[in-house]
Amino acid sequence: MENIKLPVHIAVIMDGNGRWAKEHNLPRNEGHRKGTKVLENIIKHANKIGIKYLTVYAFSTENWSRPQNEVNGLMKLFMKYLDRNIKKAMRDDIKFNAIGDIDSPNIPSDLKEKIKVLQEITKDKKGLCFNMAFNYGGRDEIIRACKKMMTEISLDKTGNSEITEALLSSCLDTANQPDPDLMIRTSGEMRTSNFMPWQLTYSEFYFASCLWPEFTVKEFDKAIEEYSTRKRRFGKSE
Numbered sequence: 001m002e003n004i005k006l007p008v009h010i011a012v013i014m015d016g017n018g019r020w021a022k023e024h025n026l027p028r029n030e031g032h033r034k035g036t037k038v039l040e041n042i043i044k045h046a047n048k049i050g051i052k053y054l055t056v057y058a059f060s061t062e063n064w065s066r067p068q069n070e071v072n073g074l075m076k077l078f079m080k081y082l083d084r085n086i087k088k089a090m091r092d093d094i095k096f097n098a099i100g101d102i103d104s105p106n107i108p109s110d111l112k113e114k115i116k117v118l119q120e121i122t123k124d125k126k127g128l129c130f131n132m133a134f135n136y137g138g139r140d141e142i143i144r145a146c147k148k149m150m151t152e153i154s155l156d157k158t159g160n161s162e163i164t165e166a167l168l169s170s171c172l173d174t175a176n177q178p179d180p181d182l183m184i185r186t187s188g189e190m191r192t193s194n195f196m197p198w199q200l201t202y203s204e205f206y207f208a209s210c211l212w213p214e215f216t217v218k219e220f221d222k223a224i225e226e227y228s229t230r231k232r233r234f235g236k237s238e
């Protein structure tokens with residue numbers, strides 16, 4: 001990884017857990033369990049190589065429409081993930097941050113509580129900022145940001161009520177964070193499925209054909225190497 005231009009912020013759509021389980025004659029939730037292990041390796045690796053922000057799509061606002069048994073299994077996995085990380089937070093330098101509609105009544109209250117605890121005890125960490133997109137929908141995020149923005153404007157005593165990109169950005173769940181430079185999606189699907197529509201405007205996309213439970217650190221590095229060769233123009237000529 002020498003002479004490589006590292007992305008500051010990487011976003012990942014972890015897709016293909018269900019298909020992986022099916023291929024192995026396992027229940028879908030086993031695919032999600034294996035997927036969590038892969039995620040933990042990637043977080044560790046991203047921190048080690050100096051990535052500053054990693055945002056992963058863990059559960060979308062649309063994923064509630066899956067069978068109850070699968071949704072319950074996913075909630076249990078998140079709970080276990082949070083418990084493990086609350087325990088080892090002292091030893092880590094990773095900052096945990098949830099993005100998405102975390103205050104929704106659909107989210108079990110003990111899960112909400114653990115999210116708040118992990119955020120609070122890691123808030124001053126100086127290593128990787130790990131954003132978990134949970135009950136996240138890009139359109140929902142923009143709507144919530146608009147509501148927040150309207151309140152801020154009406155409270156603004158300076159009389160400055162101009163709506164700007166910077167103001168809307170500052171009302172998103174990713175406020176104060178740079179937009180992703182690179183977006184990786186596994187499983188061969190080539191769509192964004194309501195993931196970060198505002199923030200991915202100028203990101204480079206990398207589609208891996210492997211399923212998420214098969215994704216490796218090597219494949220992650222390959223995506224970074226490919227990113228490093230891309231010429232980003234941001235609308236300029238040349």
Ligand code: IPE
Pocket residue numbers: 014015016017018019020058059060063074187
């Ligand atoms: C991604 O894997 C995990 C979540 C959406 C929670 P999928 O469960 O979507 O797996 P496929 O796409 O059905 O294979």
Ligand code: IPE
Pocket residue numbers: 013014015016057058059060063189191193
């Ligand atoms: C996107 O994957 C959501 C997550 C990875 C959490 P989906 O599997 O839900 O997306 P679609 O339905 O294939 O577009």
Ligand code: MG
Pocket residue numbers: 015016017
């Ligand atoms: Mg999927």
